[in-house]
Amino acid sequence: MENLDLLTRYGLFDAKVPRYTSYPPANHFQTDVGLQAQRGWLAAVPDGSEISVYIHIPFCRRLCWFCACRTQGTKTLDPVAGYITQLVKEIGTVAAALPGGVRMSRLHLGGGTPTILSPHLMKRLLAAVFGEFTPTADFEFSVEIDPTDAAPDLLAVLSDHGLNRASIGVQDFDPVVQGAIGRQQSFAQTRDVVHWLRDAGVPSLNLDLLYGLPHQTAVTFGETITRVLSLEPDRLAIYGYAHVPWMSKRQVMIRAADLPDPLMRLSLSEQARTRFEEMGFQSIGIDHFARPDDSLATADAAGVLRRNFQGYTDDASPTLIGFGASAISRFAQGYVQNAVATSAYHGRIEDTGFAGSKGFALTPRDRLIATMIEDLMCRFRIDLQRLHASFPDRWSQIETYIAGLMKRFPDVLERRCNVVTLRPEARMLVRIIAHDIDGFRADLVAHSVAV
Ligand SMILES: C[S@@+](CC[C@H](N)C(=O)[O-])C[C@H]1O[C@@H](n2cnc3c(N)ncnc32)[C@H](O)[C@@H]1O
Ligand code: SF4
Structure with a gap:
């Protein structure tokens, strides 16, 4: 690679830097911005404006070793049901603190694994959301989906509520790589969920891939890319695997010696970029790809692409309200993050109905x-x-x-x-x-x- 010297000189292979999904990054939020700011900033959202809503579901039936997301493992739905009760309370309190005329232009369920919910729990949650927030005419509803935990009856509930974007976790299809990251997921399972969503009329599907995983080679990763492209996604996100075992304890299960070196990481990422561009995808920012007619690509072409906690977005709303443990709200005045641990979140919702615990005034x-x-x-x-x-x-x-x-x-x-x-x-x-x-x-x- 011709520009290797240049990239090396500026520290590409050594520097540890934020992904800048927000500025400042969330690890700089402070506890002197909390509940009081949250109440004041909610009340100051302009009446009649459009807001985006994010709901965090911090539960998974399996805990993949590579994963750095805030989530906890559970074998039963009991803690999930208790959590939904708190979420419903929080949605009611926060909605009452907002001016009456705001409307919801986006709803995103992220995690963890939102599809862990039973159909009954999902209906309860969505009844609370749609009961409090009126959707706009061009409303978008998106959900993160683990294909190994996405029952058709649950997907049907999402589709009945207007699901129009799904983001599906793949990471890598190679069995050796899957073994080394503690995440088994067959191509057939993934394909079935993709087909189900297409048949239900969900118009936009995103697939998440990771490069820099243990034992990934150009050959095995090339095969994963071929299989991913055969699913005909509308968008792709390809993230560099962040190996931070001092922060995400389960990553100690991944042997550092099995990880590709920085040069190999760069080469895997370039391999994916070349293949996606050859197939007509437009490169968006540092890690997204979209078909040219996709709204992310048109926003990019028009110069109005934005950055939010999910990565790149065409969402223009200045107000994002986050619900659930660790969820972050963005206001024109700054950020507020909910209590991070599920137990602390429960306590705050019980006490006041709000969970803001730290933040940042810009x-x-x-x-x-x-x-x-x-x-x-x-x-x-x-x-x-x-x-x-x-x-x-x-x-x-x-x-x-x-x-x-x-x-x-x-x-x-x-x-x-x-x-x-x-x-x-x-x-x-x-x-x-x-x-x-x-x-x-x-x-x-x-x-x-x-x-
Ligand atoms: C919150 S996870 C939800 C995925 C969903 N539960 C699933 O398993 O399919 C969203 C995405 O974060 C990315 N991710 C998780 N851990 C990561 C890490 N250590 N480094 C980079 N990306 C990571 C993965 O690509 C994953 O699909
Ligand atoms: S990748 Fe998905 S299923 Fe696996 S631990 Fe992370 S959030 Fe849970």
């Missing part, structure tokens, strides 16, 4: 940095004219930041006509450049390598 300077980082992560460029228009009193600060960046990244950034662009062959460095703009330097242990 200053004008934070907003400026957040805008620059989102522009970089979504478009690999910083539009100075747009920045100057949005932050008219911060001209000199913007110019100081940009001058510093141009000095530190002279051969990967170009400035022309008030636009700073990251050269295409250096796009893998985008998280490293974002981190250079980011004012936070501590707690990097919480993050994964940049490739």
